[in-house]
Amino acid sequence: xxxxxxxxxxxxxxxxxxxxxxxxxxxxxxxxxxxxxxxxxxxxxxxxxxxxxxxxxxxxxxxxxxxxxxxxxxxxxxxxxxxxx
Amino acid sequence: xxxxxxxxxxxxxxxxxxxxxxxxxxxxxxxxxxxxxxxxxxxxxxxxxxxxxxxxxxxxxxxxxxxxxxxxxxxxxxxxxxxxxxxxxxxxxxxxxxxxxxxxxxxxxxxxxxxxxxxxxxxxxxxxxxxxxxxxxxxxxxxxxxxxxxxxxxxxxxxxxxxxxxxxxxxxxxxxxxxxxxxxxxxxxxxxxxxxxxxxxxxxxxxxxxxxxxxxxxxxxxxxxxxxxxxxxxxxxxxxxxxxxxxxxxxxxxxxxxxxxxxxxxxxxxxxxxxxxxxx
Numbered sequence: 335x336x337x338x339x340x341x342x343x344x345x346x347x348x349x350x351x352x353x354x355x356x357x358x359x360x361x362x363x364x365x366x367x368x369x370x371x372x373x374x375x376x377x378x379x380x381x382x383x384x385x386x387x388x389x390x391x392x393x394x395x396x397x398x399x400x401x402x403x404x405x406x407x408x409x410x411x412x413x414x415x416x417x418x419x
Numbered sequence: 420x421x422x423x424x425x426x427x428x429x430x431x432x433x434x435x436x437x438x439x440x441x442x443x444x445x446x447x448x449x450x451x452x453x454x455x456x457x458x459x460x461x462x463x464x465x466x467x468x469x470x471x472x473x474x475x476x477x478x479x480x481x482x483x484x485x486x487x488x489x490x491x492x493x494x495x496x497x498x499x500x501x502x503x504x505x506x507x508x509x510x511x512x513x514x515x516x517x518x519x520x521x522x523x524x525x526x527x528x529x530x531x532x533x534x535x536x537x538x539x540x541x542x543x544x545x546x547x548x549x550x551x552x553x554x555x556x557x558x559x560x561x562x563x564x565x566x567x568x569x570x571x572x573x574x575x576x577x578x579x580x581x582x583x584x585x586x587x588x589x590x591x592x593x594x595x596x597x598x599x600x601x602x603x604x605x606x607x608x609x610x611x612x613x614x615x616x617x618x619x620x621x622x623x624x625x626x627x628x629x630x631x632x633x634x635x636x637x638x639x640x641x642x643x644x645x646x647x648x649x650x651x652x653x654x655x656x657x658x659x660x661x662x663x664x665x666x667x668x669x670x671x672x673x674x675x676x677x678x679x680x681x682x683x684x685x686x687x688x689x690x691x692x693x694x695x696x697x698x699x
Binding site: 350351352375376377378379380381383384394396397400 | 544546547571572590593594595596597598685688689691692695
């Protein structure tokens with residue numbers, strides 16, 4: 335997985351969730367996205383699903399896939415790269 | 420124009436009231452008026468349910484935030500509310516004082532909790548399905564659409580077993596998320612009519628001043644007049660919350676800046692979704 339893709343995912347998170355005052359460098363690639371990590375919730379997750387489809391053409395088809403994909407920035411980047419192969 | 424938005428009851432406790440002068444004053448008022456220790460979240464007396472604690476916690480967090488905004492001299496042109504956010508919204512628009520609003524929140528919550536002693540109820544947060552898919556599903560399972568938050572975020576209410584079946588069916592039907600939560604009463608549904616008489620007596624005990632700042636209601640998106648408020652407090656518990664319509668109406672009325680006064684950022688996130696769909 336490229337660091338470039340991880341950087342793009344972080345930028346997508348900040349942009350789509352309109353997080354003010356945060357840069358990609360502030361996001362730990364391996365931190366949990368939900369709960370204690372970035373503190374996202376299901377409202378944010380759906381926003382990310384839409385953003386992933388729009389920016390990368392990658393679909394998260396169901397809740398079970400979403401649970402796996404949205405563990406961290408790294409798992410999101412891995413999923414995008416896998417789907418784009 | 421600035422719009423101050425008051426969210427409904429939080430689904431969980433999210434941090435304590437700040438320990439500054441205003442936080443202490445509100446905590447003291449909560450303890451004196453409605454017998455809840457916000458620090459330990461323990462009742463100081465007979466008390467009521469966990470849901471009523473959450474309702475009071477939500478109201479207290481909103482009142483604290485409102486005090487801070489007033490100290491910062493933030494100009495408020497419009498006040499909006501979602502569900503039980505109506506109670507602190509009454510303070511923001513000058514309709515009732517803080518103490519009475521806490522008492523009204525408590526008395527209403529205790530009354531609602533009586534329903535939960537007879538039957539088990541629950542709420543379901545369903546994310547990802549459209550109204551066109553979810554509304555027929557809710558009818559199939561005999562539950563009610565309680566909040567229309569955005570085109571893809573809904574809250575449903577009803578009997579617990581039915582809500583749990585609905586949540587499972589929603590997931591099977593492609594929902595991104597469908598979580599159910601036990602609750603005292605099926606808020607924003609016709610089932611509340613069972614205790615309408617008791618609720619009417621409670622809301623009749625207060626004297627509502629004319630709003631000094633327009634207070635936009637979540638049912639038909641019109642400003643409430645003093646004479647409307649008691650009836651609205653009753654009706655809003657039996658009818659759905661239409662947040663998306665409310666947000667769009669606020670924007671149409673000229674609101675540009677939206678400030679959420681409460682625990683969490685649910686309304687801000689709903690607004691973000693609505694804006695993104697509109698290409699904003």
